[in-house]
Amino acid sequence: MAKTTTNRYRYHIPDPTEVITDEIILQHIEAGSKVVDLGCGDGRLLSLLRDEHDCEVLGVELDQESIFAAVSRGVSVVRDDLDQGIPTIPSGAFDYAVLSQTLQQVRNTTRVLREMLRIARRALVVLPNYGNWKVRVQVALHGRAPVTEALPYEWFDTPNVHWMSLRDFRDLVDRMGIRIVKELPIIGKKAVGRAWAANFRADNALYVLESANSETTDSKNVGQPTHD
Numbered sequence: 001m002a003k004t005t006t007n008r009y010r011y012h013i014p015d016p017t018e019v020i021t022d023e024i025i026l027q028h029i030e031a032g033s034k035v036v037d038l039g040c041g042d043g044r045l046l047s048l049l050r051d052e053h054d055c056e057v058l059g060v061e062l063d064q065e066s067i068f069a070a071v072s073r074g075v076s077v078v079r080d081d082l083d084q085g086i087p088t089i090p091s092g093a094f095d096y097a098v099l100s101q102t103l104q105q106v107r108n109t110t111r112v113l114r115e116m117l118r119i120a121r122r123a124l125v126v127l128p129n130y131g132n133w134k135v136r137v138q139v140a141l142h143g144r145a146p147v148t149e150a151l152p153y154e155w156f157d158t159p160n161v162h163w164m165s166l167r168d169f170r171d172l173v174d175r176m177g178i179r180i181v182k183e184l185p186i187i188g189k190k191a192v193g194r195a196w197a198a199n200f201r202a203d204n205a206l207y208v209l210e211s212a213n214s215e216t217t218d219s220k221n222v223g224q225p226t227h228d
Helices: 018-027 044-053 064-072 109-119 133-142 166-175
Strands: 034-038 056-061 077-079 094-100 120-128 178-187 204-211
Touching: 018 044, 018 094, 018 120, 018 178, 018 204, 034 044, 034 109, 044 056, 056 064, 064 077, 094 109, 109 120, 109 166, 109 204, 166 178, 166 204
Parallel strands: 034 056, 034 094, 056 077, 094 120
Antiparallel strands: 120 204, 178 204
């Protein structure tokens, strides 16, 4: 049965792969880092980063109920609307800005991405892949808006306002002058580095991003987009 969308899911939707997603994000953040999670929900990820990685953490969330849940975990949260920018956070305040399963919900996509790299050295973005083969099959064979494990909502109650494939996202960040440090497709609930046909096979993907003019990139670790 389709899930009903309410305001509590704005900027943070239930993620059926949240356990593997959290593990992957934790692997890409160094211990002791300063981390802000945009659309932090109940603060689950931030509490893990604080307790297991000794990170200094801050959440940004719009929904009041989620803010209460995060605060109950001991996570500090700023109530803000990502579409309006994050003026309360100064430039360069964090090592990492995380945006997990949220980009497809915001209306001003480019503004949010630019804000992430204004306030943090690197951005970690997890997004669903609308180029996945299950999505293509449902549209091609049934002529219906797709519903999959990674995209669990019906067209009439989805919180998502943008639908992008991995190729679409690569093109966008390239036009914005943002460098992809790493693309990590999530296929069958596993992270697969340098996966073949990633745009066809991946349910979700993690991107590690930084500004193209950043001096922090180690050229040995820059990941090329996977083959489609």
